[in-house]
Amino acid sequence: MKSSYDIIETLIRTEKGTFLEPERKYLFHVSKSATKIDIKRAVEELYKVKVQDVNTVLVTGKEKRVRQQLGRTPDWKKAIVTLKEGQKIETT
Numbered sequence: 001m002k003s004s005y006d007i008i009e010t011l012i013r014t015e016k017g018t019f020l021e022p023e024r025k026y027l028f029h030v031s032k033s034a035t036k037i038d039i040k041r042a043v044e045e046l047y048k049v050k051v052q053d054v055n056t057v058l059v060t061g062k063e064k065r066v067r068q069q070l071g072r073t074p075d076w077k078k079a080i081v082t083l084k085e086g087q088k089i090e091t092t
Helices: 015-023 036-047
Strands: 008-011 025-030 051-059 063-066 069-072 076-083
Touching: 008 036, 015 025, 025 036, 036 051, 036 076
Parallel strands: none
Antiparallel strands: 008 025, 025 076, 051 076, 063 069
16 A cells, blocks of 8 residues: 555646646645555645545647657646635645
């Protein structure tokens, strides 16, 4: 079993993510092999909050070009975590 630090890689701090905070939703960059149950347990353990719902999205990488060389950014997994009423993650 993976540790919570292996499952949750980072809290995503973007403009879209900050607009979702009043709805108690937070975006996380997570391991590609993590399940929704793993993500829920990891967030509850690391941030000491109660999780209501977890949605996941597989984000495909983009093609990038450096001079004549074509490359690709890696695929990654994003989790949208909804907290229970009255719960909050301090993001300062």
